[in-house]
Amino acid sequence: MSEDAPAIEVSGLTVTFGGRLRAVDGVDLRLERGQTVALIGESGSGKSVTLRALMRLHPERRTDVGGHVRIGGRDVMALSRRDLAAYRGREVAMIFQEPLLAFDPVYTVGRQITEAIRTHEPVSESAARARALALFERVRIPSPGRRLDAYPHELSGGMRQRAMIALALACRPKVLLADEPTTALDATVQIQILLLLRELQRELGLSIVFVTHDLGAAVEIADRIAVMYAGRIVEEGSAAQVVRTPHHPYTIGLLRSRAEGALVKGARLEAIPGGPPDLANRPSGCAFRPRCFLAEGRCADDPPVVTPAPGQRTACWHAEAAATAGHAASDAAAVA
Amino acid sequence: MTQPVAASVALDGGVRTADLAAGQEPVFAPSRGFWGHVGHRLVRDPVAMAAGAVILLVILVAVLSPWITPMDPYKGSMLRRLRPLGDATYWLGSDELGRDMMSRLMLGARLSLFIGVTPVLIAFVIGSALGILAGYVGGWTNTILMRTIDVFFAFPSVLLAIALSGALGAGIFNSIVSLTCVFVPQIARVAESVTTGIRRRDYIDAAKLSGASALTIMRVQVLGNVIGPIFVYATSLISVSMILASGLSFLGLGVRPPEPEWGLMLNTLRTAIYVNPAVAALPGLCIFIVSISFNLFSDGLRNAMEVRQ
Amino acid sequence: MSVIPGTPDPFAQDRGGPAQPLLTVAGLFKHFPVRKAGAGKQVVRAVDGVDFEVLKGETLGIVGESGCGKSTTAKLLMGLIERDAGTLLYDGQPVGARAMPWRAYRRQAQMVFQDSYASLNPRMTVEQSVAFGPRVNGVPGRQAVERARALLARVGLEPHRFAGRYPHEISGGQRQRVNIARALALEPRLVLLDEAVSALDKSVEAQVLNLLLDLKQEFGLTYVFISHDLNVVRFISDRVMVMYLGRVAEIGPSDTVLAAPEHPYTGALLASMPSLDPDARTEVAPLAGDPPNPINPPSGCRFHPRCRLAEPVCAASEPPLDPLGPGHSVACLARQPGSGHGLAPRERIAA
Numbered sequence: 001m002s003e004d005a006p007a008i009e010v011s012g013l014t015v016t017f018g019g020r021l022r023a024v025d026g027v028d029l030r031l032e033r034g035q036t037v038a039l040i041g042e043s044g045s046g047k048s049v050t051l052r053a054l055m056r057l058h059p060e061r062r063t064d065v066g067g068h069v070r071i072g073g074r075d076v077m078a079l080s081r082r083d084l085a086a087y088r089g090r091e092v093a094m095i096f097q098e099p100l101l102a103f104d105p106v107y108t109v110g111r112q113i114t115e116a117i118r119t120h121e122p123v124s125e126s127a128a129r130a131r132a133l134a135l136f137e138r139v140r141i142p143s144p145g146r147r148l149d150a151y152p153h154e155l156s157g158g159m160r161q162r163a164m165i166a167l168a169l170a171c172r173p174k175v176l177l178a179d180e181p182t183t184a185l186d187a188t189v190q191i192q193i194l195l196l197l198r199e200l201q202r203e204l205g206l207s208i209v210f211v212t213h214d215l216g217a218a219v220e221i222a223d224r225i226a227v228m229y230a231g232r233i234v235e236e237g238s239a240a241q242v243v244r245t246p247h248h249p250y251t252i253g254l255l256r257s258r259a260e261g262a263l264v265k266g267a268r269l270e271a272i273p274g275g276p277p278d279l280a281n282r283p284s285g286c287a288f289r290p291r292c293f294l295a296e297g298r299c300a301d302d303p304p305v306v307t308p309a310p311g312q313r314t315a316c317w318h319a320e321a322a323a324t325a326g327h328a329a330s331d332a333a334a335v336a
Numbered sequence: 337m338t339q340p341v342a343a344s345v346a347l348d349g350g351v352r353t354a355d356l357a358a359g360q361e362p363v364f365a366p367s368r369g370f371w372g373h374v375g376h377r378l379v380r381d382p383v384a385m386a387a388g389a390v391i392l393l394v395i396l397v398a399v400l401s402p403w404i405t406p407m408d409p410y411k412g413s414m415l416r417r418l419r420p421l422g423d424a425t426y427w428l429g430s431d432e433l434g435r436d437m438m439s440r441l442m443l444g445a446r447l448s449l450f451i452g453v454t455p456v457l458i459a460f461v462i463g464s465a466l467g468i469l470a471g472y473v474g475g476w477t478n479t480i481l482m483r484t485i486d487v488f489f490a491f492p493s494v495l496l497a498i499a500l501s502g503a504l505g506a507g508i509f510n511s512i513v514s515l516t517c518v519f520v521p522q523i524a525r526v527a528e529s530v531t532t533g534i535r536r537r538d539y540i541d542a543a544k545l546s547g548a549s550a551l552t553i554m555r556v557q558v559l560g561n562v563i564g565p566i567f568v569y570a571t572s573l574i575s576v577s578m579i580l581a582s583g584l585s586f587l588g589l590g591v592r593p594p595e596p597e598w599g600l601m602l603n604t605l606r607t608a609i610y611v612n613p614a615v616a617a618l619p620g621l622c623i624f625i626v627s628i629s630f631n632l633f634s635d636g637l638r639n640a641m642e643v644r645q
Numbered sequence: 646m647s648v649i650p651g652t653p654d655p656f657a658q659d660r661g662g663p664a665q666p667l668l669t670v671a672g673l674f675k676h677f678p679v680r681k682a683g684a685g686k687q688v689v690r691a692v693d694g695v696d697f698e699v700l701k702g703e704t705l706g707i708v709g710e711s712g713c714g715k716s717t718t719a720k721l722l723m724g725l726i727e728r729d730a731g732t733l734l735y736d737g738q739p740v741g742a743r744a745m746p747w748r749a750y751r752r753q754a755q756m757v758f759q760d761s762y763a764s765l766n767p768r769m770t771v772e773q774s775v776a777f778g779p780r781v782n783g784v785p786g787r788q789a790v791e792r793a794r795a796l797l798a799r800v801g802l803e804p805h806r807f808a809g810r811y812p813h814e815i816s817g818g819q820r821q822r823v824n825i826a827r828a829l830a831l832e833p834r835l836v837l838l839d840e841a842v843s844a845l846d847k848s849v850e851a852q853v854l855n856l857l858l859d860l861k862q863e864f865g866l867t868y869v870f871i872s873h874d875l876n877v878v879r880f881i882s883d884r885v886m887v888m889y890l891g892r893v894a895e896i897g898p899s900d901t902v903l904a905a906p907e908h909p910y911t912g913a914l915l916a917s918m919p920s921l922d923p924d925a926r927t928e929v930a931p932l933a934g935d936p937p938n939p940i941n942p943p944s945g946c947r948f949h950p951r952c953r954l955a956e957p958v959c960a961a962s963e964p965p966l967d968p969l970g971p972g973h974s975v976a977c978l979a980r981q982p983g984s985g986h987g988l989a990p991r992e993r994i995a996a
Binding site for chain 3: 042043142156157158159186187188189190191192194195213214215216217219220238239240243244253254257258259260268269270271272273275276
Binding site for chain 2: 723748755756765766769781830
């Protein structure tokens with residue numbers, strides 16, 4: 001594992017189910033070490049499928065995965081079955097929306113964490129247990145010793161989420177993949193988990209890919225944000241770039257349709273018309289074009305990737321016009 | 337083209353189809369409905385289709401048997417008793433009274449199917465009604481109904497059928513009644529458990545809010561959702577019913593001679609088992625083939641209904 | 646004229662005039678018994694003494710963490726579960742009494758559930774689901790179907806494309822439109838929306854919120870809007886009620902409550918909402934730990950173990966819901982004159 005390679009380097013990633021349903025359609029993504037990127041998108045945008053592809057979690061018989069994935073400079077697609085088992089958990093770990101799926105209901109959480117440690121490293125039972133205890137303290141579980149002996153269902157929602165993070169960190173991975181880990185939580189608990197992940201990222205030098213549909217959660221946790229639509233990244237940049245100077249009409253639409261952006265009480269929201277496309281009938285060229293306020297003839301061809309500012313890229317024929325329209329709208333909001 | 341439902345479920349947890357409140361014109365498969373989907377999947381299941389074909393064939397033979405039997409199934413001959421399989425006149429041999437086995441098996445299909453299927457059909461109606469009622473209403477109604485039904489489960493179904501038949505006396509009608517009594521509790525219990533499974537669904541609550549009576553909700557909202565699994569279970573009982581019915585006839589509690597019925601034929605031929613085992617086993621083979629066909633068809637139906645919608 | 650035979654137009658039925666609340670809830674209680682291994686019988690105090698009013702033509706938002714009793718309250722208001730105690734007055738008439746039996750009340754009060762899929766019968770087409778209500782209320786089949794189609798068109802689903810579809814064949818946003826159409830089929834005056842937009846994609850959520858605003862205007866509806874998303878509640882509600890462990894913590898005009906919250910819990914809820922400004926990210930979580938279990942609520946003020954203003958007095962006495970300003974009430978000892986809390990104002994502020 002070379003030390004200067006980026007944490008994650010994905011190029012031209014495609015995932016096709018059953019030979020015809022293309023869920024991820026050419027994703028390029030680069031994540032530096034110690035950074036967090038949020039993949040945001042609606043259902044069917046391919047964000048979770050992308051995440052699972054990084055871990056090679058898709059059943060190989062029914063899924064075609066194309067393109068390159070390098071994690072820490074290592075080609076994930078070329079890993080043998082045995083190397084893959086070591087790679088999962090040891091270099092890359094994953095947390096999910098539903099922690100009960102990550103834990104086996106018949107064993108205590110402590111036992112599952114110590115076992116995870118001992119499958120990857122030759123340490124004694126007591127050493128592994130001590131590490132599990134330290135992990136529980138690390139993720140701020142109150143009375144960690146007692147909680148190690150609890151069964152998954154005995155923990156509350158937020159506690160379970162913390163226990164799952166502890167399990168994911170058991171073998172000191174460099175990269176953490178998070179699949180909507182806060183979506184099912186109350187806002188009061190969500191913010192605690194987001195802060196915990198931020199703290200872990202800083203202190204352990206973790207690189208995190210955080211999949212979410214919530215722009216707010218993305219801004220709270222991520223250094224960079226990648227907006228996905230219909231299997232492609234349509235816009236990527238630093239969190240500030242994406243939120244303040246969005247250049248893709250979809251990003252602009254997402255920001256404008258938020259309820260907190262409503263100008264006057266009782267006024268209607270500026271909703272994006274229509275809904276996410278059916279992947280089996282994806283429009284040609286820019287998939288957002290049927291819902292876009294700037295769409296015209298050439299949008300039926302694949303849009304160019306433009307770089308409106310260093311570190312920001314947008315796949316749109318009208319990036320500048322969109323950005324101007326977005327500015328005009330937010331200026332109007334400021335005036336009102 | 338067909339909607340790749342199964343594949344798209346895998347994406348982000350939700351089934352994806354375009355939201356078209358405004359805009360795009362997607363390609364839609366024609367709406368099939370649940371039973372349309374089940375039928376569509378069933379015809380693609382070769383085993384279920386083969387089993388269905390066997391059942392259909394047997395029904396056809398049973399219905400047409402008075403006109404298509406090669407010989408008179410009641411006319412025997414003391415001279416031509418227990419002919420073997422492949423005999424020039426009696427293709428499937430002859431029985432202990434010299435009657436043509438093939439004709440008797442064909443005509444026997446009538447009674448065997450009738451006393452095998454009828455009790456299940458009646459029990460399907462009664463058991464579904466009881467089970468849906470108990471499951472939907474819940475509470476004390478459920479407790480009383482289900483505990484009563486549990487009493488029947490204390491006895492093995494064979495014993496129960498024999499005991500009831502014995503008490504009612506021999507005859508076709510009585511054996512149908514006793515078999516119905518055996519199956520009602522079993523079907524009611526399945527109906528109760530599937531109904532209990534859906535009665536807390538939001539759409540039942542929504543139906544209550546519309547002011548519908550409990551009976552209307554059971555008929556319109558519940559029935560359509562529970563009838564499938566109950567029906568599958570009932571079809572799987574047909575094979576048991578046929579075997580039990582044959583058993584009753586075998587014991588002399590069902591059909592009486594000289595009427596041909598597979599169970600009864602098995603009984604009367606059992607003395608010939610050392611003389612002509614192949615012929616003696618034929619009615620048993622028929623029972624076996626038909627009951628296993630019902631079972632395989634029922635399995636196929638169950639698989640076809642496992643459409644995650 | 647109403648489409649439902651034998652009933653006059655619902656607006657002609659208005660009794661108390663605009664000043665009378667559409668729904669008055671007083672002393673509402675619901676406890677669920679639970680058996681826990683080793684602990685014997687216990688009680689979940691899901692709703693534990695709740696009073697509030699829903700004014701005619703307003704949208705009342707109800708917010709709170711999971712377990713605060715907001716969904717149980719919704720089910721109690723609809724009579725889907727039986728209340729242990731409390732009165733429910735609909736336009737001045739006690740619901741469940743002779744003058745306003747549940748059946749009559751439900752024709753005027755309908756509900757939209759969170760799970761758009763579970764709330765539609767999977768074996769019925771969209772049109773059949775919407776037409777079911779009118780049909781069981783005596784509308785002849787053809788008319789019921791026509792009404793269903795008109796409503797589908799009204800919520801943005803073209804009848805010729807959608808009427809014959811089954812729930813699994815349409816998207817979540819479309820299903821929720823169907824659920825809204827069904828709720829409107831009986832011409833209700835009050836619609837309860839229990840997390841009705843929470844499961845939708847953000848871009849679809851905005852469309853459905855707009856639709857709800859349009860429908861409210863067009864049909865003169867009153868909404869009770871239950872949600873955990875304060876941004877959405879602020880956008881859609883005229884008044885907001887904050888619940889904590891089965892009780893009301895704060896209630897008042899949403900502009901006041903969500904702009905300058907008086908109850909520390911409301912403040913914490915607001916501060917927990919993710920910020921959209923990358924330079925102003927949250928640094929300290931406003932609340933620690935998970936929402937507590939309503940089985941054994943803390944003594945005194947239920948919020949005191951998590952409260953930043955807690956003082957010993959908070960564990961000892963339970964704060965009543967006291968008026969603070971016009972239409973604004975708070976259940977917090979720190980805001981109540983003479984409560985013994987160090988931060989309490991000296992005397993009652995003239996309202």
